[in-house]
Amino acid sequence: MIQRILVVGLGSIGQRHLRLARELFPLADIRVLRHQPCLSMPEFADGCFSDLQEAVGFEPQVAVIANPAPYHLISAQALAGIGTHLLIEKPLSISTEGVPHLMQTCLEQGACLQVGYNLRFLPSLQRFRALLNEYEIGRLLSVRCEVGQFLPGWRPDADYRQGVSARRELGGGALLELSHELDYLSWIFGDVESVKATLSRQSDMQIDVEDTVHLIMSFVPDAEGHRLIAAANIDFIRHDTTRVCTAIGEQGSLRWNGLTGMVEKFEAGGGQWQEVFHHQHQRDDSYLAEWKHFLECIRERKSPLIGGKDGLAVLQIVDAARRSSESGKSVSVARDGI
Known part of the structure; x- marks a missing residue:
């Protein structure tokens, strides 16, 4: 106990x-x-x-x-x-x-070591992943992902300049603060092999970290040699808060909205998006599910859904993205320790 x-x-x-x-x-x-x-x-x-x-x-x-x-x-x-x-x-x-x-x-x-990438516990993201694994839209061809929110609006009652997100010495910056995307993309689509990245500060906000990140990620090829490519846009600058991932396949597209909890499908030859799943989560839901899973892993002595290897994998992508932005070249993602 x-x-x-x-x-x-x-x-x-x-x-x-x-x-x-x-x-x-x-x-x-x-x-x-x-x-x-x-x-x-x-x-x-x-x-x-x-x-x-x-x-x-x-x-x-x-x-x-x-x-x-x-x-x-x-x-x-x-x-x-x-x-x-x-x-x-x-x-x-x-x-x-x-x-x-x-x-x-x-x-x-x-x-037990569990890392708090709690988006994996959202029923909508779990359903999105399951549908892709069931080839709901056929073979995957491309992935587009974006997340953004205006930093001063995160906590209107606090000075954004003093928050962790805005300060390099506290581990701030869009790439680390919004690294959920790096985790769930790896969880759904597999290991990232290389990254081409641009990290920049586009706004006039008084911060010493990047507020905008553009990533092109190449995943490890599948058994047939097909290499999936994902584009991810991550930022602190947009006023229309967004968290969306769209997978494009041979038989249509599948779109996950992390804010509304909706998964939609656009069939090949179709005329509009159709809702296939909807679960509007409350703010505590994924954190509570995360806690319950953590306690279950302790009780049953089993490995957590998001363990140290997963947390390390995200940091290896972050490291490659930083080096790519500095060099202007595509950089391979290290896999040491995984």
Whole structure:
């Protein structure tokens, strides 16, 4: 039975995980670790640490790592060393450095390591993937994906310039902050073999990170030698918040809308899009499903849907994209540690 839970970081996502943890474990001793002194007790928490070693001494059975990405591995490695099961918010880190070591520690300690790419738990995305695997539109020819939201509008009650997304030293930038797309594209279409990328700051926002990313991703060829290509546009600049993925096949197109939870099909020779699935999710739904899966993996000692290898794979794509943008050339994606 899980009796001790630690939440590392108390930003908006840390607060969400703290609330969900309390909902799932009303009688557990739940404490938080934050870099600032605890002047008052956070809602839903039983205690608060400002020192990592004190938090490790608490010996949590489960920990959620929800502090800024550059600090994920510091907390995670210390906790993995005592066998704490880890749910690490995305991205797993800001680079691949140190990730294989964490994965090895978790393996040796028998600790579950799950990465928080919670979009995989959306019924609409799961249905989109299943239909493609069932050849609903025949052999796939191309993929177009886009996600964007105006950064100052993410949290209107806060100064966007001070948020994690806007600051390089905190792991911000569109590529890392919106890396869900890199994860689910790999989950649905397979391993990414190479990337051609452009990272840029197109707006006048007061940030020191890229606000726009254009990616051309080549996937590992299938058994027949066919190589699928995906184009992904990721940004902080568009006012019409968007999260859409369209797969183009020999027998039509299939489109997933991550905001409405709708999957639509356009048949070859048809005249319009037809709805084939619709599930409008609530904000907590995928996080709660993520938690329940995490706990099931701990209880049944099985590998999570999104493990350390998946988090590492995203960071390898990120690394290749950065190098491609700097060089202006297509860059192969490293597969070390996977």
